[in-house]
Structure formats: structure tokens, C-alpha cells
Amino acid sequence: MDLRPLPRAFYARPVLSVARDCIGKHLVRDTADGRVVGRIVEAEAYRGPEDRAAHSFGGRRTARTEVMYGPPGHAYVFFVYGLHHHVNLVTTEIDKPHAVLLRAVEPVAGLELMAERRGMPATRRELTNGPGKLCEAFAIDRRDNGIDLTSAPLFLSDGAVCKVARATRVGIDYAGAVWAARPWRFFDPASRYVSKSAGARSRR
DNA sequence: TGAATGATTTACT
């Protein structure tokens, strides 16, 4: 498998295009313990400042959101609920706080390491089928906030093209019905690792 | 300075 990082040009595009195109791509993570690789099967677009569901809504520019205003191709990592991390791809261009949340991957390599970090057998779907879960399996935390995604230790690499389905985003009801209804979640309908297929046209 | 809350996960009834 050829695991070269995608160029910055991949990220320097409209956020919805990046969110759709990263389905099927590989996420590669290197640490002292070794390398883990996953195939991205679910992602969501957040388009601040007009997107009420985005942290950068209203042009909010704080220590936390600062990374999203920087150049595309960097990681925006944040901490929620007192125990979980989420990782985003910063996209588009400088001063446009648009980002793609990675919600789920299919384990491809380094299964043992992921299982050890998650404290469960590598055969379980729960290994990486959620945004907080994949961060734990990939050992991503807020020390990775702002790192460059065009080189190790964290980057996206090419993958096979697959079908991509759309649905509404998850867990953003606080943004109101209008924004919650935007079909800005993209996923591979054939994957068993998608966190929630409900809300999509396909069932099960 | 202090209070409220969340791009969730997990365990328990």
C-alpha cells in the first residue's frame, strides 16, 4: 500500500468537497508505539462563521478556534464532555474557519495497538466507529492540535474510490432545526463502522 | 472569579 501524504491542495478546497472526498481515504498515525492506519468511512463538514453548529460560528476566534483560521491542511483537535477528543481537518483557506470532523474509520493496520489503547478485542466494531473512539484508537489528543497534516506523524493518504452517501449531522441539535437538517455528513454506506446510519436513506 | 455546558461514550436498569 502506498501511504504518501495527500498534498495541501487536497485541503485547500470547499469544505463540503473535502468532506465528501475524504471518505475512502486512509488516515495514518505514527507514534513511538508504531503505526496505525484506518480507512475513513464517515465525516462531517462544519462551515463557520455562518454555521450555527460550528465552534467558529459568528466569527468566534478564541484560543481554541484559532487553528481553524490558519492555513488548510492542519489538525483541529478539541476536547469535549470532559473525556473525549475529536479531530478535524482544517480546509479551504486562511481566515475561513471551515473544518471536517472525522467521525469513523475502518481499522486497516495496527489493529493490535488500537485494541490495546481501546481496551477491547480488535474484532469489535466499537474499536473505531465514533469520533471519540477513533481518537483514542489513534492516540490523538490536544497536543496534536495545529499539527501539519501533509507529513508524519499524522496524515491522510489516498484510498480506493467508493460509494458515498449523505445524511444529517449528529449531536448538534443545539444549533436549531435549520442547521441540524443540513445533509453535511458523508459516509460509506457499505461500511459496518459508520457510527449511525439512521437519518440516511439507507436503513440498518 | 464563578457557573453552565458540550461535534460523546459507557454502563446500568
Place this chain on the structure above:
DNA sequence: GTAAATCATTCAA
């Protein structure tokens, strides 16, 4: 199905 865990960030005073 529901509820608890748990803390950085944000906003108000």
C-alpha cells in the same frame, strides 16, 4: 431505554 462521567472553554458579573 436512560443516566452518569468529567473538565476545558466560554460567557457573564
